[in-house]
Amino acid sequence: MKKILIIGASSAIAQATARLYCKEGVHFYLIGRNEEKLEIVKDDLITRGAEQVDLDATNPVSLEENESQIKRARQSLGEIDLALIAHGDLPDQKECEASARKTIKALTINSVSVISLATLIAHHLEEQNKGTLVVLSSVAGDRGRASNYVYGAAKSSVSTFLEGLSYRLNGTGVSVITVKPGFVDTPMTEEFEKGWLWTQPETIALGIKKAIEKQKSVVYLPWFWRWIMRVIKIIPRTIFKRLSL
Numbered sequence: 001m002k003k004i005l006i007i008g009a010s011s012a013i014a015q016a017t018a019r020l021y022c023k024e025g026v027h028f029y030l031i032g033r034n035e036e037k038l039e040i041v042k043d044d045l046i047t048r049g050a051e052q053v054d055l056d057a058t059n060p061v062s063l064e065e066n067e068s069q070i071k072r073a074r075q076s077l078g079e080i081d082l083a084l085i086a087h088g089d090l091p092d093q094k095e096c097e098a099s100a101r102k103t104i105k106a107l108t109i110n111s112v113s114v115i116s117l118a119t120l121i122a123h124h125l126e127e128q129n130k131g132t133l134v135v136l137s138s139v140a141g142d143r144g145r146a147s148n149y150v151y152g153a154a155k156s157s158v159s160t161f162l163e164g165l166s167y168r169l170n171g172t173g174v175s176v177i178t179v180k181p182g183f184v185d186t187p188m189t190e191e192f193e194k195g196w197l198w199t200q201p202e203t204i205a206l207g208i209k210k211a212i213e214k215q216k217s218v219v220y221l222p223w224f225w226r227w228i229m230r231v232i233k234i235i236p237r238t239i240f241k242r243l244s245l
Contacts, residue, residue: 001051002026003077007060007069007117008087010037012186013136015044016205017084022048029073032087033059060087061113070120079128082212083121085114085135090188096150103150110154115161122165122174129173132212135162139180139220142229145245159218166217177211178218179204182225 002024006014009030018028022045032038035057042053054076058065073080091106118135125131140148141155159178166176183189183198199222207221220226235243 003029003079003081005029005031005073005077005080005083005121007031007083007085009041010034011086011088011188012201013181013184013204013208014084014086015041016201017086017208018045019048020205020209021082022050025049025051027052027054027077029054029056029076031056031058031060031069031073033057033061060117061109063108063113063116066113066116066120070117070124074124080121080124080131082131083125083133084208085117085121085133088114088136088188091150093148093150106150107154107157110151111157114158118162118165122169122176125174126169126172131173132175132177132215133165134177134179134208134212136179136181137162139182139225139229141180143233143240146241147245163218175212175215177208177216179208179211179221180218180225180229181221182228 002021004018004021004026006018006028008014009018010032018041028045028050030038030041030053035055038055038057042055045053056069056072058069060066060069089106089109091102096103096106114135118133121133125133135158137159138155140152141159144152159180162176162178169176181204184204185194185198185200204221207219211219220229
């Protein structure tokens, strides 16, 4: 039986990814702060064929809770074959610019808590000498932009941390995969006007599963974002700062 830990399990991408593994008859351990939403996810996964779904309705952003959360997950699952960290929030950039407190909160949600959980999970996987850790970062972390540099800074730190972690765990049997989605149509982005670059959570989920199967280190989803970001990163600063990005 495959053992899967999902943190931020009620997020659209996490749910779409979990559904892809139900066909294999797995044991899920789902962590999220909203018990009602977790129950809905649980019912859906059981209906789709999951062997067992255990819930932990505690806040993954609470650093004081992280160690006990992973301890409970280990006790429930035993071994962890796959861990997906998918929690996060899109902060209001203007509010962050006006408030150091809100900036720190955004960084804690999208970076510090993610790194805390990744560190704890990595220790467990290393003890097992096997397993895969998948973490959602973002293309926003590839270059600072005036319109979302707080969120971008959080994701940049996550991506850099995961890159170093993957090098440290090289040869241990543990894989670390950094997922960098572009624009995704989820409840978190419901207020944004959607265009042709936007994609659905199900597309991201399929890309995540494929990246796990191929043991990729970094994956841009959909694939074309790798090339978009490559172009964006080479634009000279003197030009870039005049662009409305």
